[in-house]
Amino acid sequence: MTIDSCAACGKSDVSLKSCGSCMMVKYCGVDCQTAHRPAHKQACKKRAAELFDEKLFAMPPPREDCPICMLHMPLQTHECTYMQCCGKSICNGCRYCLTRACCPYCNTPAPKSYEERMRQILERIEKYNDAEAMVTLGCDYNTGRGGLSVDQSKAVELFRRSSELGCAEAHYSLGNAYMQGGGLEMDKKKAKRHWQISAMMGSIDARYNLGCYERDDGNMDRAMKHFMIAAKYGDDASLQIIKICYTAGHMSKEDFAKTLREHQASQDETRSEQRDKAKVIRVTQNL
Numbered sequence: 001m002t003i004d005s006c007a008a009c010g011k012s013d014v015s016l017k018s019c020g021s022c023m024m025v026k027y028c029g030v031d032c033q034t035a036h037r038p039a040h041k042q043a044c045k046k047r048a049a050e051l052f053d054e055k056l057f058a059m060p061p062p063r064e065d066c067p068i069c070m071l072h073m074p075l076q077t078h079e080c081t082y083m084q085c086c087g088k089s090i091c092n093g094c095r096y097c098l099t100r101a102c103c104p105y106c107n108t109p110a111p112k113s114y115e116e117r118m119r120q121i122l123e124r125i126e127k128y129n130d131a132e133a134m135v136t137l138g139c140d141y142n143t144g145r146g147g148l149s150v151d152q153s154k155a156v157e158l159f160r161r162s163s164e165l166g167c168a169e170a171h172y173s174l175g176n177a178y179m180q181g182g183g184l185e186m187d188k189k190k191a192k193r194h195w196q197i198s199a200m201m202g203s204i205d206a207r208y209n210l211g212c213y214e215r216d217d218g219n220m221d222r223a224m225k226h227f228m229i230a231a232k233y234g235d236d237a238s239l240q241i242i243k244i245c246y247t248a249g250h251m252s253k254e255d256f257a258k259t260l261r262e263h264q265a266s267q268d269e270t271r272s273e274q275r276d277k278a279k280v281i282r283v284t285q286n287l
Helices: 030-056 092-097 114-128 131-143 152-164 168-180 188-200 204-216 220-232 236-247 253-270 273-285
Strands: 080-083 088-091
Touching: 030 188, 080 092, 080 131, 088 092, 088 273, 092 273, 114 131, 131 152, 131 168, 152 168, 168 188, 168 204, 188 204, 204 220, 204 236, 220 236, 220 253, 236 253
Parallel strands: none
Antiparallel strands: 080 088
């Protein structure tokens, strides 16, 4: 049977559709696909898992640039600021060091109260269906920021809406909610799935969580792959684990040296004097 013929009946002079999971075989219709399922199931699941892992363990997409300084955005989300006035995310170097009186991007005066900030966030959600605004408000409900009553159910609802719009941070937050049982029934498999989606979209926090998940589950090979990707992308926490794993003999000297070089290169790409100053401001002013 060739790839250009139905895997069940052998017809080749009809329109064929590939198996949506493994892409290895084709069928002329649903009936043939159903009939062939028992024979194909095991090979299909194996190949589908291989295809998924190819996507999961690929290097994440490049980080976006800060629209002000045009350097790659910092790795950690707390080193960036979402501007609810215009919907832009900028690095903290531009947020704290250029001016505190107005938005460095659109020049809108900074909100004078949390209530004003909340009105801007709600406007972004209602008017523009802004996924970043949704996840920002969800985090506020999750932590009780600005005097909001902690409401994990509202937080989860906002995370869901944001995730449906393709927000990596929302998938990361949903994964945390499923793992911790915050506003949702605890479900480790669903937590892992949301972290996987988030990691493939570029979230290094989700990637680090996946590494810890696989390590704790006894899958050290998979854990190492996650930690190495995160470390190469510039994540310090993952690099510390990599150092421990190297000492324990879980990786070669060549792989360790390459990871160190790529980690440093990634760090250098996002470093600036303004961003270093912003880190000091955040610490000293407890921002």
